[in-house]
Amino acid sequence: MLAFEHVHFEYPETPPIIPDLSFTIGDGDFVALIGSNGAGKSTVSRLANGLLLPTSGKVLLDGADTRTTRTSAIARKVGFLFQNPDRQICQNTVREELAFGLKVQGVPEEEVKARTEEALRDFSLDGDWFPFTRSRGERQRIALASVLICRPKMVILDEPTTGLDYKECIAIMDYITRLNRETGLTVLMVSHDMELVQQYAKRVLVLTNGQLQGDGPVTEIMKDLSILEKAHVRPAQIPALALRFGDRFKDVYTVDEMAAALKAAAKKGGAPA
Amino acid sequence: MNLLQYQPGESFLHKLNPVTKLLAVFLYCVACIISDSIFVELGLIFLMLIICFFAGLGKRALSLTKNLLILGGMMFILQLLFVRTGTPLLKIGSLCIFTTGGVFSALLLSCRIIATMLPMMLLFAITQMTDLCGAMVKRLHIPYRYAFIVTTAFRFVPLFTSEFHDIEDAQKARGVEYDTKNIFKKIGLVVPLVVPLLMSSLKKVDAGAMSAEVRGFNLRTVRSGYRDYPFAAGDGVCIALTVVLIIISALL
Numbered sequence: 001m002l003a004f005e006h007v008h009f010e011y012p013e014t015p016p017i018i019p020d021l022s023f024t025i026g027d028g029d030f031v032a033l034i035g036s037n038g039a040g041k042s043t044v045s046r047l048a049n050g051l052l053l054p055t056s057g058k059v060l061l062d063g064a065d066t067r068t069t070r071t072s073a074i075a076r077k078v079g080f081l082f083q084n085p086d087r088q089i090c091q092n093t094v095r096e097e098l099a100f101g102l103k104v105q106g107v108p109e110e111e112v113k114a115r116t117e118e119a120l121r122d123f124s125l126d127g128d129w130f131p132f133t134r135s136r137g138e139r140q141r142i143a144l145a146s147v148l149i150c151r152p153k154m155v156i157l158d159e160p161t162t163g164l165d166y167k168e169c170i171a172i173m174d175y176i177t178r179l180n181r182e183t184g185l186t187v188l189m190v191s192h193d194m195e196l197v198q199q200y201a202k203r204v205l206v207l208t209n210g211q212l213q214g215d216g217p218v219t220e221i222m223k224d225l226s227i228l229e230k231a232h233v234r235p236a237q238i239p240a241l242a243l244r245f246g247d248r249f250k251d252v253y254t255v256d257e258m259a260a261a262l263k264a265a266a267k268k269g270g271a272p273a
Numbered sequence: 274m275n276l277l278q279y280q281p282g283e284s285f286l287h288k289l290n291p292v293t294k295l296l297a298v299f300l301y302c303v304a305c306i307i308s309d310s311i312f313v314e315l316g317l318i319f320l321m322l323i324i325c326f327f328a329g330l331g332k333r334a335l336s337l338t339k340n341l342l343i344l345g346g347m348m349f350i351l352q353l354l355f356v357r358t359g360t361p362l363l364k365i366g367s368l369c370i371f372t373t374g375g376v377f378s379a380l381l382l383s384c385r386i387i388a389t390m391l392p393m394m395l396l397f398a399i400t401q402m403t404d405l406c407g408a409m410v411k412r413l414h415i416p417y418r419y420a421f422i423v424t425t426a427f428r429f430v431p432l433f434t435s436e437f438h439d440i441e442d443a444q445k446a447r448g449v450e451y452d453t454k455n456i457f458k459k460i461g462l463v464v465p466l467v468v469p470l471l472m473s474s475l476k477k478v479d480a481g482a483m484s485a486e487v488r489g490f491n492l493r494t495v496r497s498g499y500r501d502y503p504f505a506a507g508d509g510v511c512i513a514l515t516v517v518l519i520i521i522s523a524l525l
Contacts, residue, residue: 070452071451078446080447088465100447104447104448105448132472
């Protein structure tokens with residue numbers, strides 16, 4: 001469980017980035033964090049894994065204060081996927097890269113081997129690839145694999161799909177969703193892409209100027225256009241359209257649901273009012 | 274605060290020709306290096322601080338001196354332990370820890386380091402890189418591409434610093450123990466920092482070269498720049514004064 005308790009954060013001699021922020025994320029949840037550029041999303045994600053420490057207030061991970069826990073200990077529990085995979089890839093082959101995180105954590109040699117081969121299969125990667133010359137999508141997949149191979153309880157994704165094509169994006173998100181469902185991996189995802197958020201997240205936190213503007217189930221936030229506007233994000237198209245059509249369309253979120261609802265309306269006669 | 278950052282101002286130091294600044298810094302450093310007297314070195318540090326105060330750079334100069342003191346301190350300890358001339362000052366049993374010669378040369382060297390580094394670092398506070406580059410092309414007729422290399426190298430320092438911090442964060446988030454107290458372990462952990470930095474620099478250089486190319490980098494000549502950098506009377510006075518400094522420090 002991740003808990004922010006009256007977290008205040010600022011760099012010296014600048015106005016506070018996070019004035020006073022409180023929320024909790026339960027185990028097994030899939031939370032999307034959205035907000036405009038400079039709203040403090042990256043700061044929140046870095047506070048959550050102890051890379052930044054709150055100026056005042058507390059960030060608790062399973063009850064342990066990040067201020068008194070070593071970052072290397074936090075890293076065993078919380079994985080972090082950066083927007084730019086090139087910042088973490090540092091080994092000559094994909095196999096070594098995947099094994100690196102485990103070796104750092106002192107996992108025995110044989111288990112390292114077994115888990116590496118398993119991850120290579122899961123992410124359809126070739127262990128002998130030279131990682132630096134692979135495509136952007138493959139590098140991001142390598143980075144994600146080397147984060148998830150450590151089997152963290154929680155993973156923070158900082159705009160994980162920027163610069164990926166649709167197929168690569170779906171591949172990564174589907175894998176994370178499966179882990180979330182099957183192993184109870186907690187996910188905190190920072191994103192600008194509302195289609196992605198609607199498709200995968202269960203709960204949405206909306207951040208503006210370091211303050212929580214909205215916090216609720218994804219279905220609720222998707223229909224609250226004023227909040228989305230404040231967060232400077234483009235609403236997901238189907239829910240926004242459904243909102244125009246009034247009450248009969250209130251449970252419509254996906255293309256399939258929209259198609260079904262439109263057909264039903266056409267049968268009854270007359271366009272949706 | 275970034276120690277290499279330009280600090281805008283209208284002082285007499287700012288208004289000097291960039292080439293003069295470069296030459297004056299060089300001559301000031303020569304004065305520091307040829308002197309063998311601790312008092313002259315201290316005097317040169319003090320003089321630099323006074324000049325900075327009059328140019329409105331006092332705060333910057335003091336914080337720089339504070340930072341340089343750490344470097345000076347490290348050199349002091351090294352010299353103290355390795356220079357064995359003169360009579361022993363501290364002995365434990367038959368083992369001589371340091372000597373009078375050691376103390377003298379350690380003091381001289383650390384003062385000299387501070388005295389030479391101070392003007393060099395301050396050059397960045399009072400000179401914009403584009404001006405330095407432009408003046409080197411116009412006045413010294415250095416080909417633009419070489420002047421550009423020098424100034425770009427300095428411009429990249431803060432970029433690399435921030436990139437380095439981001440990479441360190443990324444590796445910390447993977448569980449690499451940079452908070453370890455074991456110094457040998459720490460040295461071994463440099464690889465996951467240096468490799469991504471090297472890779473990203475190579476990519477940056479590639480992209481930078483290409484964008485310079487499409488903007489007509491190769492077409493640039495001496496006459497491509499609009500600004501001229503004429504020498505003024507002040508520049509002559511400045512150089513003359515630094516030459517006098519060299520003579521004084523050579524005589525004392």
